[in-house]
Amino acid sequence: MGSALEKLCDQSFGAKRLHMLGVYMQRSWVILTATCLCLLPIYLFATPLLRFLNQDEMISELAGTLSLCMIPQLFADGLNFPIQKFLQAQSKVMIMAVVSAAALASHIFLSWLLIVHFQLGLVGAAASLNIAWWILVLGQFAYIAMGYCPGAWTGFIWGALRDLGAFARLSIGSAIMMCLEFWFYMFLILLVGKLKNAVAAVAAVSICFNLFGWELMVFFGFNAAISVRISNELGAGRPKAAKFSILGVIMSSILLGLFFFALVLVLKNVYGLPFANSPTVVHAIAGLATVFAFTLLLNSVQPVLTGVAVGAGWQWLVAYINLGCYYVVGIPIGYRLASKFDLGVKGMWTGMLSGVALQTLILIGITLVTDWNKEAKKADSQIKKWGGSVIDER
Structure with a gap:
């Protein structure tokens, strides 16, 4: 919110x-x-x-x-x-x-x-x-x-209590966008708990999510930076600077994502050892190395694109995209691969990865076709709309 x-x-x-x-x-x-x-x-x-x-x-x-x-x-x-x-x-x-x-x-x-x-x-x-x-x-x-x-x-000031309705509507869009994204990973853990050998599966997924969270914090820094930069540039009426900022941060994040991708593949048989002393769990983690590596690569770009969306004010649009990609595509494919094709946790994670990949492609497409000159003009009217009639009173 x-x-x-x-x-x-x-x-x-x-x-x-x-x-x-x-x-x-x-x-x-x-x-x-x-x-x-x-x-x-x-x-x-x-x-x-x-x-x-x-x-x-x-x-x-x-x-x-x-x-x-x-x-x-x-x-x-x-x-x-x-x-x-x-x-x-x-x-x-x-x-x-x-x-x-x-x-x-x-x-x-x-x-x-x-x-x-x-x-x-x-x-x-x-x-x-x-x-x-x-x-x-x-x-x-x-x-x-x-x-x-x-x-x-x-x-x-009392003026801060005015126009809360318009502000709340934008907040709800942001909340739905973020919740649909983060709850997706929580649903994955709940569903994995219903698979065969659930204890090892949940342990392996939880350890990978822990590592995933560490990596994600790096790219959340990019997310915050690009969100601030895009909003600053649009608010200042500089659409070309906004486009250049997007290109720069995406290139930086892809390079870092490739580094983490290679690191997991090189260390696939040992990266689970600091977290578990069970050979079954360590083996399950090693089996997830490929899909986990691709998850890290995709999620080097995805938070950046989400930051662009927040900076540009596309919260409701991204909420619909998240709903379709994660819950209509990702979870059903993953559950079918896991249960019908007996691929277990790897199948579930592959389905999740397909949802993330689809979401990333859609956000890239939207970012490429966006008229940033139009977005810059829209920014000024949005500031007035959500700013409301505020007078400087105490």
């Missing part, structure tokens, strides 16, 4: 309408806090919900306890995401890194203190996380409130 802020803040910064950044951040706070309240029942009733899904009783009880303890983190995350996008739009990433490092250091110390020294277990772990998240929120907001974002932050 917060990813809509990327487009609006970045385009406003490019158009030199700095005062709107603070307005957008406050609107996003309202919407994300409301979203947190909607999610709150899941945290409050996690144990009965997991029992309803026939999960293990001990896991249900522990997960329910952790969920209750992590409610403060839920609201901290709702406040933190808009702050990050507000700072990111102005390229103030160094302060974000410094505050994040301080939060991480405090988290490590508090984890040792509460979990190891005071033996507080799960409750101590939750307390450590909550404190670290609130250090992140308060540290970044203190930087903003002390006047280090002149023009962009002019204090709290």
Whole structure:
């Protein structure tokens, strides 16, 4: 629900309408806090919900306890995401890194203190996380409130509460786009759990997803960078610069993707060893090396294209594309390969890969045929539309 802020803040910064950044951040706070309240029942009733899904009783009880303890983190995350996008739009990433490092250091110390020294277990772990998240929120907001974002932050204003409907509609499109993409991988794990030798299969897929997450963080950096750059350039009315930025970041990501692709194939028999001591699981991971390598290659480009989509404001279009490619094509093909053709987890992952490949090809095609001059003209009217009639009042 917060990813809509990327487009609006970045385009406003490019158009030199700095005062709107603070307005957008406050609107996003309202919407994300409301979203947190909607999610709150899941945290409050996690144990009965997991029992309803026939999960293990001990896991249900522990997960329910952790969920209750992590409610403060839920609201901290709702406040933190808009702050990050507000700072990111102005390229103030160094302060974000410094505050994040301080939060991480405090988290490590508090984890040792509460979990190891005071033996507080799960409750101590939750307390450590909550404190670290609130250090992140308060540290970044203190930087903003002390006047280090002149023009962009002019204090709290009532105008931020106006035109929430249009802002929420764009937010919902972003949320659907992102959820359809991330839930796709969660569905894969659920379906793999129904295959033969499910324990080894789920372990192998989970380990690959862990490695996949590490690689993906690199390309999420590209995603954020291209989203900010595209929105800045469109907001500033520079379509040629936007096109050049897309070309540069795609070439960089492909080169990195080829490196990870080759690395997995070269190390296919050993890259699972640090994560598992079961020969069955290590063998299953090695068997996934080819499809896993192609997944890393495709997902070097896909996050970049998603960043372009967010920067250009195509959230709803990409949501429909994700729905078709992942859930109409990817999951059915994967399940059929796994169950009917007895290809197991490799078949399931191949189906997933087909959905990602189709989505990537469609996004490449859309990016190539887009009239970026038209997008630049549209950006100014969109800033006015979602900006609404804001007056600088406190």
